[in-house]
Amino acid sequence: MFGDMMGMMGKLKEAQEKIEEAKQRMDSVLIDEAASDGSVKVTITANREIKSIAIDERLLADKEELEDYLVLTLNKAIARATAVNEAELAAVARQGLPFNL
Numbered sequence: 001m002f003g004d005m006m007g008m009m010g011k012l013k014e015a016q017e018k019i020e021e022a023k024q025r026m027d028s029v030l031i032d033e034a035a036s037d038g039s040v041k042v043t044i045t046a047n048r049e050i051k052s053i054a055i056d057e058r059l060l061a062d063k064e065e066l067e068d069y070l071v072l073t074l075n076k077a078i079a080r081a082t083a084v085n086e087a088e089l090a091a092v093a094r095q096g097l098p099f100n101l
Contacts (some may be wrong), residue, residue, distance in 0.1 A: 033077035
């Protein structure tokens, strides 16, 4: 009984380590998103860290329009990054689970 428990604990620890490795790997996964007209471009990691924002100069004259474009583009980038992040972590977790679900 204790052998089974110790084995399961070891596998859980191994799965946790693999998840941490995957999280670190996702720092290098870059996701590019742009507004429909290309006036705002955002690069974000799969861990949802913003790496760059490029703004077309014509938007600098209209604060409200710029804010709208930023919110929309950032939200789209975050949604894509979240999907990549969750899919990667789920795959790693499935591989490392010590029991079948």
